[in-house]
Amino acid sequence: xxxxxLNMNKFRLLLSCILSPMVLMAQNPDLPYKxxxxxxxxxxxIPELVKALENTDxxxxxxxxxxxxxxxxxxxxxxxxVKAYPGTAISMEMFSTDVQPVINxxxxxxxxxxxxxxxxxxxxxYKDYRPxxxxxxxxxxxxxxxxxxxxxxxxxxxKGLEILxxxxxxxxSFLPPLPIDTAEGRYYEKFNETLGxxxxxxxxxxxxxxxxxxxxxxxxxxxxxxHRKAKVFHLNGxxxxxxxxxxxxxxxxxxxxLNITTISCFPSADFDQPDWQKHGxxxxxxxxxxxxxx
Numbered sequence: 001x002x003x004x005x006l007n008m009n010k011f012r013l014l015l016s017c018i019l020s021p022m023v024l025m026a027q028n029p030d031l032p033y034k035x036x037x038x039x040x041x042x043x044x045x046i047p048e049l050v051k052a053l054e055n056t057d058x059x060x061x062x063x064x065x066x067x068x069x070x071x072x073x074x075x076x077x078x079x080x081x082v083k084a085y086p087g088t089a090i091s092m093e094m095f096s097t098d099v100q101p102v103i104n105x106x107x108x109x110x111x112x113x114x115x116x117x118x119x120x121x122x123x124x125x126y127k128d129y130r131p132x133x134x135x136x137x138x139x140x141x142x143x144x145x146x147x148x149x150x151x152x153x154x155x156x157x158x159k160g161l162e163i164l165x166x167x168x169x170x171x172x173s174f175l176p177p178l179p180i181d182t183a184e185g186r187y188y189e190k191f192n193e194t195l196g197x198x199x200x201x202x203x204x205x206x207x208x209x210x211x212x213x214x215x216x217x218x219x220x221x222x223x224x225x226x227h228r229k230a231k232v233f234h235l236n237g238x239x240x241x242x243x244x245x246x247x248x249x250x251x252x253x254x255x256x257x258l259n260i261t262t263i264s265c266f267p268s269a270d271f272d273q274p275d276w277q278k279h280g281x282x283x284x285x286x287x288x289x290x291x292x293x294x
Contacts, residue, residue, distance in 0.1 A: 032069060032271075032289055033271065033289040033290065034272070034287070034288055035049055035285060035286075036274060036285065036286050036287075036288070037052075038279075038280055038282075038283065038284055038285060038286060039284070041274075041276060041280075044285075046073075046076055046080060047080065049077065049285060050077065050080045050081050050084050051084070052285075053081060053084075053085070053231070053261060054085075055259055056231065056259050056260070056261040057231060057258040057259045057260065058220055058224070058232045058234060058259075058260050058261075059081075059232075059233055059234070059260070059261040059262070059263065060234050060240075060248055060260070060261070060263060060283075061074050061077065061078075061233065061235050061236075061263045061265065062236060062237065062239075062241040062242055062263060062264045062265060063235065063236070063237060063238060064237070064238060064266050065125065065237055066125075067265065067266065067267055068128070068292070069267065069290075069292075070265040070266070070287070071129075073289075075135070077233075077263075078090060078135070078233050079135055081233055082135070082139060085231050087230045087231070088141065088230065088231040088232070089141060089142035089143070089144055089231070089232050089233070090132060090136060090141060090142070090143050090144065090232070091144035091146045091216070091219060091220050091223065091233070091235070092129070092132075092144065092145065092146055092147075093146060093147050093212070093216060093234075093235060093237060094122070094123050094126075094129055094147070094235070095120055095121075095122075095143075095145035095146065095147065096121065096147050096149040097145055097148065097149065097174040097175075097215065097219060098145075098174045099119065099121060099149075100144075100145040102115075102116060102119045103116070103143050106137065107133075107137050107143060120145075129235075132235070142230075144219055144220065144223050144232070146215065146216040146219035147215055147216055147219075148174070148211050148212055148215040152167075152171075152174075152175065153208045153211055153212065156207050156208045156211050157204050157205060157208045158204070159204075160207055161207045161210070161211065162179075164178055164179075164180070164211075165178055165179070175215060176215050176217070176218035180210055180211060180214045181214075181253075182207055182210050183213070183245070183246075183249060183250070186243065186245060187243075187246060187249065188206065190239075190243070191206050192206075194239070209246075212247075213240060213247045213249075213250045216234070216240070216247045216250075217248075217251040217253070217254055218254060220232050220247075220251060220254075221251060221254035221258075225255075234247070238264045238282075241283070242262070242264050242282045242283060243281055243282060243283075244283075248262060261284050261285070262282075262285070263283055263284070263285045263287060264279075264282040264283035264286050265289070266287075266288065266289070267288070267292070268291070269290075270288070271288035271289060271290050274286070274288060
């Protein structure tokens with residue numbers, strides 16, 4: 001554990017260095033991550049990535065929820081994107097649609113952080129996402145609570161997507177339009193590969209996965225509909241957006257003309273020389289971090 005902490009302290013110091021004008025122009029070889037433009041297979045620096053988002057409406061940052069380096073990078077990319085494109089909002093898997101008023105109250109300085117964390121049902125690792133929320137609060141950036149509440153996902157896991165039709169109208173206001181289609185094809189194949197095959201239990205879990213995807217895509221599309229010139233930075237676990245499936249695929253149903261860019265961020269031992277056969281189909285940009293010593 002001590003070596004991990006030392007590595008993280010070193011990384012935080014290195015990350016602060018990229019704010020230097022001298023370092024902004026190129027990828028620093030000493031940093032424990034590399035950003036690759038998949039199309040060219042070339043490394044780029046954060047400012048180049050942000051500049052490439054100029055014509056993007058929605059950019060997905062697919063993280064691994066326990067990736068500390070990824071958490072630091074998503075903050076840096078988000079902050080630079082907001083500065084480059086005023087009006088950019090952040091949409092988050094980590095908050096449910098029904099707590100949007102709580103988030104708004106906190107961003108407006110009306111309630112305490114303690115109440116916010118409790119009543120917005122922040123994830124146990126909220127410390128990883130707190131810098132995003134605090135930056136949004138300080139800079140008047142909208143935060144979209146994008147996901148379906150656990151009570152709805154648990155209901156689907158137990159009884160399938162059809163149970164959502166039985167909820168009262170007030171509850172349905174927190175959900176995307178019903179019925180929700182279950183995605184087939186490659187996304188379903190990938191899901192089964194991850195869970196180890198098709199079973200009745202896995203099918204219910206897959207329906208829950210589709211509820212999450214549908215809710216988050218609907219949340220993004222609804223925001224853009226009322227903020228037509230805004231960009232949205234959406235943060236989610238990378239399974240939800242890798243290969244432009246999941247949320248990214250569902251979003252096209254709501255707004256087919258949106259320009260979408262995907263980022264997939266993960267630790268891998270091949271960060272210096274990526275296995276393109278393995279990683280090349282994941283996203284428009286991949287960020288590979290050096291695994292921390294254990």
